[in-house]
Amino acid sequence: MSFYISLNGLKNSQTDLGVIANNIANAETNGFKKSRTDFGDVVAATALTNPKMVQGIGATVESITQNFELGPIEQTGGSLDLAITGDGFFTTVSQDTGKTYYTRNGAFKMDQNGFVQDGSGNVLQSFPVDANGNPTSTTPQDTQIPATNAAGAEFASVAVGVDGTITASYADGSTMAIGNVTLASFLSPEGLKKVGSANWEVSGISGTAKYGSPGTGQYGTLLSGNLERSNVDIAEELVGLITAQRNFQANAKAIDTATQISQTIINLRT
Template identity: 35%
Template sequence: MSFYTSLSGLKAAQTDLGVVSNNVANVGSVGFKKSRAQFGDIIASSKTTPGNGTRLKGIEQQFSQGGFETSARELDLAISGNGFFVTRDALTGGNTKFTRNGAFKIDQERYLRDSNAGYVQVLPVNAQGNVTATGLSAARNLQLPLTSGTPRATTLMNLSVGLPSNADIPEDRAMYSGGYTFDRLDPNSYNQSTQTTVYDAAGNAIPATIYFVRTESTAAGDAQNSWDAYFFVGDEQASADSGSATPTPLRLEFDASGAITSPTSATAFSTVSPAAASAPLTISLDFGSASNQSTGTFTLASIEQDGLSTGKLDDISIGEDGLVTATFSNGETQALGKLIMANFSNPAGLKQRGDATWSVTGDSGPAQIGTAGEDGFGKIQSGALERANVDITEELVSLISAQRNFQANAKAIETANAMTQAIMNLRN
């Protein structure tokens, strides 16, 4: 009987060695959870006989928190506390799996996927980022949009400028008494210019430039202070007088204190069709009440326009609560969903699927679904990965212990064999 008792010890030590070896081998695996072999004694058949050895009761997973490794990737995520990310292994339907490995990536179809090509699951949210449906039945794959927003043609530009009161009348105007000729390609024919971007109905960006020309100055003996504003959209000049046969500038007038007196409201310019536009544009200019003429240099206090382009995806960010937010080139942001978090009454009962993924079993209980930061769920840290919860020093000690147990049981078998051999020799 001692042979079989020691043999059970050898098998137990061998299993323990395998478990510890697996822990050591996965010390560099992201999200890996170590295991521990659980053994129990085999009871004796009577009170007068010793036990019959040991048996493997099970290999129990240890779901303690692993350390964090910082990363420069926004899509590297770690869970601080309890919970698992939820993934599915097919685009539609598929098996639901759970993981602590947050090394996510975007595939060629812009889906967020884990390191095993599983589709990361999120809950739908409204524009404010609040969850609108809960539970695994509401889960969906996260796909990043390419663009955002509906394009809108510019119809109004609001600007506020400060024009210098000591500005000279352009040289061309002073030199040629026969008439003044403005030429936007000749810097001597205007005093200042400012440029911005407007948009057509398709969201195409078109440069818009306003050229300012000093026309009258009370300091030079004129009756008033005035400037002409020439408005160009792309390569075409818009006219402040839509009834004029030739484009005309907008006349800006200021009183002695420098306050603007004309125009007092938005001025509608004529429709223009620059070469880069998909459709004609009709834009109004409003210099407001803050535009003025004063000592000093030309200043552009503000310039705004009401057109919109279609924004292209620029960046994504993931908050502590798992909210995925996309930022677009036009300045818009869009909440895409909240990462689903799952927890279990008995995580040790989960079935290992490899690569730091697990699936539900009867022992684990059903998944409890929520979002990061809620009661029972940890927070998400972006730019970090959870390392394996393996303490290499502890595992080496366990490895030595398992090795000694194996040697001791082997020695017990050797001793039992020697005793049996001695008994056999008595017959001789």
């Protein structure tokens, strides 16, 4: 039995090492959220087993839990670089598949058609607004900035307020409210499904998205000209790496010891 207990220990340590390695690899990924490996002991016994004689049969990986604490905020100066000060997520929709994604990476830019999107072609969602910038609907839509205004003046610049209002400026000095950035929150964000590029999808564990505007509830306000960096602490991960390596070595040593005991028994002479 000791062979299998230690073998499971090796696999668990390998999983832990993989999670830590992934954290370290994404230390420079904007909006990335680190994970940790949670273990649980395994016990098997029957109703007739003396509770004072119950022996554990190893450990198992119970979950790989995501940590959504706020990462460091870095100033960039880009008007469409956005950071969230609260618990909200940006909402984007893929132009190719129509799928909805949620992200903390606010590095957005305009494409040739005026759509505000991330580096993967997912369009930022916002609430439609009136001329004063007040939301007129709670249904998110694609954020698109017109190349010219009603007078035919060409687009000059764009600004995003702390309340999420997107305002475009034009060459004739006029401004136009484009939309109000849509933020999403979840009952259990740890249950969101990773899909890569610092994006998540909803799952049965996370629950459905609840939409709102920046500056309301726990969504947080927006900081234009800033980006949220990865929340990975390299020093913390290196300490965890050493611990996981020691655990792996200890389990390997346990297998080696069990092998030597078995070999001693086999070599016994009667």
